[in-house]
Amino acid sequence: MAEAIDRVGFVRATRTLTPTIRLIEIEPVDGFVAPTPGSHLDVSVMIGDRPDVRSYSVVGPCADGAYRIAVKRLEASRGGSAYMWSLAPGSRLAHSAPGNHFGLTLGRPDYLLLAGGIGVTPIFSHALALQRAGARFRLVYACRSRSDLALADELRGEIGDRLEIVIGEERGRVDVAGEIARLDADGEVYVCGPIGMLETARRAWAESGRPPDRLRFETFGASGRWPAVPFALKIPRLGKEIHVPATQSLLDALEAAGVEMIADCRRGECGLCALPILGLNGVVDHRDVFFSDAEKAANAKLCTCVSRVYGSEITLDTPDR
Ligand SMILES: Cc1cc2nc3c(=O)[nH]c(=O)nc-3n(C[C@H](O)[C@H](O)[C@H](O)COP(=O)(O)OP(=O)(O)OC[C@H]3O[C@@H](n4cnc5c(N)ncnc54)[C@H](O)[C@@H]3O)c2cc1C
Numbered sequence: 445m446a447e448a449i450d451r452v453g454f455v456r457a458t459r460t461l462t463p464t465i466r467l468i469e470i471e472p473v474d475g476f477v478a479p480t481p482g483s484h485l486d487v488s489v490m491i492g493d494r495p496d497v498r499s500y501s502v503v504g505p506c507a508d509g510a511y512r513i514a515v516k517r518l519e520a521s522r523g524g525s526a527y528m529w530s531l532a533p534g535s536r537l538a539h540s541a542p543g544n545h546f547g548l549t550l551g552r553p554d555y556l557l558l559a560g561g562i563g564v565t566p567i568f569s570h571a572l573a574l575q576r577a578g579a580r581f582r583l584v585y586a587c588r589s590r591s592d593l594a595l596a597d598e599l600r601g602e603i604g605d606r607l608e609i610v611i612g613e614e615r616g617r618v619d620v621a622g623e624i625a626r627l628d629a630d631g632e633v634y635v636c637g638p639i640g641m642l643e644t645a646r647r648a649w650a651e652s653g654r655p656p657d658r659l660r661f662e663t664f665g666a667s668g669r670w671p672a673v674p675f676a677l678k679i680p681r682l683g684k685e686i687h688v689p690a691t692q693s694l695l696d697a698l699e700a701a702g703v704e705m706i707a708d709c710r711r712g713e714c715g716l717c718a719l720p721i722l723g724l725n726g727v728v729d730h731r732d733v734f735f736s737d738a739e740k741a742a743n744a745k746l747c748t749c750v751s752r753v754y755g756s757e758i759t760l761d762t763p764d765r
Pocket of ligand 1: 484498499500501502513514515516517518521522523524525526562565566662663664667668672689690691692693694711749750751752
């Protein structure tokens with residue numbers, strides 16, 4: 445559920461952290477609401493001449509009353525992140541109060557924090573909060589290359605050797621199952637990273653037999669295994685044929701064509717917008733974290749908010765209700 449965009453702030457400063465990640469400090473005009481670890485702001489962005497909303501995790505406790513967010517500029521995108529990169533000191537932006545779907549539960553005997561790429565932003569706040577609480581934890585931060593590392597020096601300064609950095613080009617992938625095996629039996633894991641990392645963590649967690657609710661994760665949306673391409677969507681029950689451009693989600697295309705949809709999170713977590721698949725010419729790029737591996741392989745349904753077709757056509761049924 446999106447937060448209400450009912451506040452205004454001004455950009456106080458920006459700092460380029462990596463060639464594609466920029467830190468933006470936002471000074472709120474309507475009063476500062478202290479973020480809890482894992483919070484995000486919803487921000488109004490302009491996509492061409494149309495307003496839209498993007499979410500950005502708050503980086504750190506922001507003790508000086510200014511929100512800090514770090515935005516990764518995506519090339520293959522509709523343009524929300526590029527808009528954020530166009531902001532300069534003095535720019536005005538409309539935003540929400542901090543909302544949190546990735547809150548930290550204190551009091552566990554042990555924690556594993558797993559961050560992949562820009563997924564470090566909420567994990568940064570979790571790490572600082574655990575450090576301040578004197579909790580036992582480790583943070584494994586994976587990036588493709590050393591030049592992608594953001595906030596690593598700040599993290600090292602705050603949490604020292606509790607931070608382990610895994611650079612894909614140098615050391616390959618994180619041994620997620622091994623990391624989970626090292627965790628106390630009553631420990632908790634927090635993961636934020638690309639879909640592959642989330643799926644690996646979910647699989648390893650299930651295989652470890654630990655309680656499902658002790659694995660907590662946040663997805664940033666929609667990165668898939670294949671690039672976004674345009675495709676045709678047929679809904680025989682409604683007699684509709686819809687063109688889904690590369691720059692529009694299936695859900696947005698369905699709603700724009702007047703199909704009544706039920707949706708909530710719009711980032712592949714809740715499964716409310718899933719529809720049954722009747723036919724396919726191509727492969728389904730399942731970009732959600734709602735369906736299990738077996739359900740994705742069975743291809744009976746897809747989450748229309750994030751998943752796409754890499755191919756030419758899909759035939760869907762309407763929701764069973
Ligand atoms: C709770 C939360 C916290 C977040 N925190 C951060 C953060 O700290 N830093 C940060 O940089 N980002 C964060 N994000 C992501 C951010 O909100 C934006 O999604 C991101 O900036 C990309 O916006 P965009 O318009 O540039 O790209 P989009 O167009 O939204 O594209 C994003 C991804 O979706 C894919 N995609 C593009 N078009 C489509 C389409 N038509 N259908 C399906 N998929 C498509 C792209 O391949 C790309 O991987 C967060 C998201 C959430 C939900």
